[in-house]
Amino acid sequence: MSVLKNKRSESQLEFYHTATLIRTELTRFVMNDKVVPKRWRPVFTFPMVEKVIKLFDYITAANTIYPQSLREAERRRDYQTQAIITVEQILQLLQYMLTTLSINPDKFQPVTELLVKEAALLRGWRKSDNKFVVKFKET
DSSP states (O other), X not given: OOOOGGGOOOOTTHHHHHHHHHHHHHHHHHTOTTTSOGGGTTTTHHHHHHHHHHHHHHHHHHHXXXXXXXXXXXXXHHHHHHHHHHHHHHHHHHHHHHHHHTOOGGGGHHHHHHHHXXXXXXXXXXXXXXXXXXXXXXX
């Protein structure tokens, strides 16, 4: 059965789907010679791709933990926090690229919008997990 587009809501794993888009788009973006010349790749491209890989590592680690104790809930939250920090670090690298390479800011817009959306989704995911902490503190 089809659901009208305006009636659809975000899936529970929207943060994962957005991270997949970021990985694809950002890798293509920074590997483009017109955006990042080859001589600048060690400075911008390689660290940025490394950060995107780390982002996936943190999301995967957090998502594999279904908390059964307060300690596990805190570990999951730590991974979620690391994922948010990684998104912010990627945004800072993009800002550094923008100021150093004199690139048209409009080229950054699609990737930047995805990163801002991802940060918001990750924060929402982390906030929704407060129920685990409350549950374990009550017992």
